[in-house]
Amino acid sequence: MRIGIDLGGTFIKGGIVNDANEIVVKKAVPTEVKKGPAGVIENMLGLVGALLDEMQGGAASLQGIGIGSPGTVDDHTGRVLYSNNFNWENVDLAGAFTQRFGCAVKVSNDANCAALGEMLSDKEKSGSAVLLTLGTGVGSGIISGGKLYPGDNPGGAELGHMVIRSGGRLCSCGRRGCLESYASATALIESAREAAALYPDSELAILADKNDLNGKTITDAVRKGDSGAITVFDAYLDALGEGIVNVINIFRPDVIYLGGGVCESFDLMEDKLNAFAEKYAFGGDKALVARIKKASGGNDAGIIGAAGLLL
Amino acid sequence: MRIGIDLGGTFIKGGIVNDANEIVVKKAVPTEVKKGPAGVIENMLGLVGALLDEMQGGAASLQGIGIGSPGTVDDHTGRVLYSNNFNWENVDLAGAFTQRFGCAVKVSNDANCAALGEMLSDKEKSGSAVLLTLGTGVGSGIISGGKLYPGDNPGGAELGHMVIRSGGRLCSCGRRGCLESYASATALIESAREAAALYPDSELAILADKNDLNGKTITDAVRKGDSGAITVFDAYLDALGEGIVNVINIFRPDVIYLGGGVCESFDLMEDKLNAFAEKYAFGGDKALVARIKKASGGNDAGIIGAAGLLL
Numbered sequence: 337m338r339i340g341i342d343l344g345g346t347f348i349k350g351g352i353v354n355d356a357n358e359i360v361v362k363k364a365v366p367t368e369v370k371k372g373p374a375g376v377i378e379n380m381l382g383l384v385g386a387l388l389d390e391m392q393g394g395a396a397s398l399q400g401i402g403i404g405s406p407g408t409v410d411d412h413t414g415r416v417l418y419s420n421n422f423n424w425e426n427v428d429l430a431g432a433f434t435q436r437f438g439c440a441v442k443v444s445n446d447a448n449c450a451a452l453g454e455m456l457s458d459k460e461k462s463g464s465a466v467l468l469t470l471g472t473g474v475g476s477g478i479i480s481g482g483k484l485y486p487g488d489n490p491g492g493a494e495l496g497h498m499v500i501r502s503g504g505r506l507c508s509c510g511r512r513g514c515l516e517s518y519a520s521a522t523a524l525i526e527s528a529r530e531a532a533a534l535y536p537d538s539e540l541a542i543l544a545d546k547n548d549l550n551g552k553t554i555t556d557a558v559r560k561g562d563s564g565a566i567t568v569f570d571a572y573l574d575a576l577g578e579g580i581v582n583v584i585n586i587f588r589p590d591v592i593y594l595g596g597g598v599c600e601s602f603d604l605m606e607d608k609l610n611a612f613a614e615k616y617a618f619g620g621d622k623a624l625v626a627r628i629k630k631a632s633g634g635n636d637a638g639i640i641g642a643a644g645l646l647l
Numbered sequence: 648m649r650i651g652i653d654l655g656g657t658f659i660k661g662g663i664v665n666d667a668n669e670i671v672v673k674k675a676v677p678t679e680v681k682k683g684p685a686g687v688i689e690n691m692l693g694l695v696g697a698l699l700d701e702m703q704g705g706a707a708s709l710q711g712i713g714i715g716s717p718g719t720v721d722d723h724t725g726r727v728l729y730s731n732n733f734n735w736e737n738v739d740l741a742g743a744f745t746q747r748f749g750c751a752v753k754v755s756n757d758a759n760c761a762a763l764g765e766m767l768s769d770k771e772k773s774g775s776a777v778l779l780t781l782g783t784g785v786g787s788g789i790i791s792g793g794k795l796y797p798g799d800n801p802g803g804a805e806l807g808h809m810v811i812r813s814g815g816r817l818c819s820c821g822r823r824g825c826l827e828s829y830a831s832a833t834a835l836i837e838s839a840r841e842a843a844a845l846y847p848d849s850e851l852a853i854l855a856d857k858n859d860l861n862g863k864t865i866t867d868a869v870r871k872g873d874s875g876a877i878t879v880f881d882a883y884l885d886a887l888g889e890g891i892v893n894v895i896n897i898f899r900p901d902v903i904y905l906g907g908g909v910c911e912s913f914d915l916m917e918d919k920l921n922a923f924a925e926k927y928a929f930g931g932d933k934a935l936v937a938r939i940k941k942a943s944g945g946n947d948a949g950i951i952g953a954a955g956l957l958l
Contacts, residue, residue, distance in 0.1 A: 408930050418933040425933075464799030480799055488775030488791055491934025492899030500824075502812045502889045511892070511927050513811075578813045581822070586897065588803030616822050619719050622729040622736075623802025 339387055340643030341380060341403045342446060342635055345369065345421055348376075349635045350383045352391055353643035357456040359636055361390045373427045380429075381436050388437075400440030401433050402645035404449030404638050410490045414443040417490055442645035444486055446638060448493060451477020452484045453641025454593045454631050462590035466583050467631060468495060470576070470596035473508070474516040477641075478587060484645070496520070500578045515582075518575035521551045521598050524568070528554050531568045538564025555601035573605060577612035584626050585618045595631030602630040650698055651954030652691060652714045653757060653946055656680065656732055659687075660946045661694045663702055664954035668767040670947055672701045684738045691740075692747055699748075711751030712744050713956035715760030715949050721801040725754040728801055753956035755797055757949060759804060762788020763795045764952025765904045765942050773901035777894050778942060779806060781887070781907035784819070785827040788952075789898060795956065807831070811889045826893075829886035832862045832909050835879070839865050842879045849875025866912035884916060888923035895937050896929045906942030913941040 337360075342349045348367050351359035365383045368375055380403075388395050407419025414430020416422075433441040444452075451467035454477075458465075463482040469475040474496030478485040487493045496516035497509050504513030505523070517523055532544035539562035543549045557565035580592055594602065594609075609628045617625045631637065648671075653660045659678050662670035676694045678687055691714070699706050718730025725741020727733075744752040755763075762778035765788075769776075774793040780786040785807030789796040798804045807827035808820050815824030816834070828834055843855035850873035854860045868876035891903055905913065905920075920939045928936045942948065 408934055418930065480796070485791070487897070487899035488901065489899035489935040491928075491930040492895075492897060494896040494929045497896045497929045498809070498893045499811055499889050500813050502886065509927075509929050510931075575813065578810050582809045584803075585805040585808045586798070586803060588798035588800035590799065617802075618805045618808045618820050619729060619802040620821075623719055624800040 337391055337393075337397050338399050338643040338646050339384055339401045340449075340639040340641070341383065341401065342449065342638035342642055343367065343376075343380065343403060343405045344446075345406070348380055348383055349639060350387055351636075351639040351643070352387055353640055357640050357644065359639055361387060362639070363387055369422055373422075373424055376422070377429065377432045381432065384433070384437065395437065398437065398439050400442065400646040401437065402449070402642035403429055403433070403441070403443045404446035404642040405429060405443055406446050408491045409443055409445045409486070411442070411444050411486045414441055416443070440646055444484060444642075444645055445477070445493070447475030448477040448484050448486050449641035449645065450475070450595065450631075450637045451479055451593070451641065452644045453637030453639065454595075455479045456640050456644050457632055457637060458591070460591075464587065464589040465591040465593060466495070466587055466589045466626075467593040467595060468519070468579070468583075469631070470519055470594060470598040471521055473522070474520050479589070480587065495579065495583060498579065498582060500575065500582065515575070515579040519572065519579055521596060524551060524554060524572050524598060525549050527568045527572060528565070531564050535564040538562055540564045540568065551598045552600065555598075555604055558601075558604055569604065573608050573612070577609055577616070580609060580613055580628065581616045584613060588624060589626050590624070592626045592628045593631040594628060595633045599630050599633070606630075648702055648704075648708050649710050649954040649957050650695055650712045651760075651950040651952070652694065652712065653760065653949035653953055654678065654687075654691065654714060654716045655757075656717070659691055659694055660950060661698055662947075662950040662954070663698055664951055668951050668955065670950055672698060673950070674698055680733050684735055687733070688740065688743045692743065695744070695748065706748065709748065709750050711753065711957040712748060713760070713953035714740055714744070714752070714754045715757035715953040716740060716754055717757050719802045720754055720756045720797070722753070722755050722797045725752055727754070751957055755795060755953075755956055756788070756804070758786030759788040759795050759797050760952035760956065761786070761906065761942075761948045762790055762904070762952065763955045764948030764950065765906075766790045767951050767955050768943055768948060769902070775898065775900040776902040776904060777806070777898055777900045777937075778904040778906060779830070779890070779894075780942070781830055781905060781909040782832055784833070785831050790900070791898065806890065806894060809890065809893060811886065811893065826886070826890040830883065830890055832907060835862060835865060835883050835909060836860050838879045838883060839876070842875050846875040849873055851875045851879065862909045863911065866909075866915055869912075869915055880915065884919050885923070888920055888927070891920060891924055891939065892927045895924060899935060900937050901935070903937045903939045904942040905939060906944045910941050910944070917941070
């Protein structure tokens with residue numbers, strides 16, 4: 337049995353994961369970021385302790401602990417080099433767990449763990465996959481040759497920070513035109529707000545007035561046939577498609593998983609994105625074009641993937 | 648001893664490569680693309696035969712043959728799936744060599760082999776590197792974890808076909824705004840031609856009139872302080888810099904090698920590109936930013952890298 341921990345901004349979620357990559361026990365505790373690294377680690381250690389209490393055979397049957405953390409992680413040392421959200425710098429996560437539990441401990445970025453979890457949970461076993469999560473930002477994880485690929489040095493696998501429109505929108509990372517600044521949920525809302533000003537008769541203008549623009553309301557407007565919303569969403573899918581085709585031309589994965597809130601409307605996205613990829617991927621029909629699938633998502637992928645770091 | 652073959656459009660170059668990844672004997676024969684796959688393969692087989700004649704211990708001491716080919720290669724089967732320049736489809740290169748010589752045979756894309764050759768020839772041994780060759784197009788090869796990474800399926804590692812300016816210049820691959828359409832030597836010349844029309848007093852206008860715009864004459868004009876040429880070359884470096892920072896954010900390699908004719912003027916490129924990468928790479932000074940180095944280039948890297956496929 338392995339334990340997987342998904343360290344989130346509000347909750348720390350953990351689970352006991354069996355050899356079939358299924359969660360057999362799941363628990364969560366508040367993160368309490370304000371307590372700083374030592375306090376958060378204490379909460380994480382407590383969660384692992386509570387999971388161990390329910391593990392068949394107890395600590396003796398624990399094969400190891402895997403942790404998915406926000407920020408830039410050094411996968412080799414298990415340190416969080418930097419997390420903007422947590423305001424952490426150089427936090428030795430692996431060390432704290434090794435010291436307490438004396439078992440193997442692996443740490444990676446949370447998006448990496450989510451990608452690994454998606455692959456491990458997918459019944460169609462594929463050895464290569466890329467996950468893009470379309471949320472506040474664009475997170476990403478890369479599975480290559482059946483293994484997580486976090487980049488050759490820390491700070492890699494950041495597909496959200498691949499520029500697709502040089503000189504375009506300012507991204508939180510300081511560059512202009514990153515995929516994140518066009519394909520995140522935040523970016524969709526920003527585009528809708530811009531369109532609301534341009535098209536005052538649009539449903540988007542009504543939503544903007546009510547301060548109610550979000551992924552759900554925008555895609556609802558698309559379903560209603562609102563032309564402003566359709567224009568915005570088509571442009572959103574084009575930008576996302578550019579990012580996806582870049583990923584295909586670089587990694588040629590079997591599958592691309594899309595996750596995050598926007599994918600609640602995956603039915604509005606799937607056909608257009610697959611057609612875009614088939615049209616524009618390098619080599620046309622002479623090379624494999626990844627299938628674009630909706631990520632199963634949820635916390636389970638993060639926990640299963642974190643535990644999967646030990647495989 | 649291994650044999651490495653670099654299959655080019657005009658010449659087939661081959662060498663005997665020793666355990667120190669040095670070429671001990673080198674030979675070349677014309678490719679004769681017009682003879683079709685069977686004729687070209689016969690020329691390649693003849694070249695290998697001539698190399699074997701000079702190998703100490705003869706064929707008995709041959710550990711294997713590695714081949715770098717243009718086009719989309721299936722590294723697992725050793726087939727050239729498609730080569731636009733050669734007008735080849737599904738050519739079983741590995742099979743022809745295995746049949747004749749009965750030894751291990753590996754085939755990969757020529758840019759992949761060049762990247763592997765650069766890494767193997769570099770005295771500063773690094774386990775991760777990306778090569779971008781700035782020529783007619785933008786070729787690329789990726790070394791990750793000490794090994795060549797050709798993509799998880801054939802047709803990957805095509806960094807030149809990563810869109811950096813969505814909706815921009817039309818690329819030969821059918822997309823708009825690929826790195827190749829801004830960072831190849833061809834693109835530099837196109838930009839200079841556009842600028843020549845806009846700035847009739849520029850040195851570029853004189854060169855355009857003489858039909859003498861090329862990487863050398865453009866960078867010579869930069870050295871002379873011609874403002875039109877400086878503007879064009881600065882924009883060229885910005886686009887190349889975007890591609891390089893994308894590569895850093897994705898792969899976090901130790902080194903990025905730049906090759907191809909434009910890099911004859913690497914002294915005009917090095918400082919600006921390194922500064923661009925340090926300014927814009929994700930994570931700033933909290934994560935490693937690859938050094939940008941000039942590729943040693945030449946045919947030797949292609950031969951050494953092809954032989955390196957057997958390592």
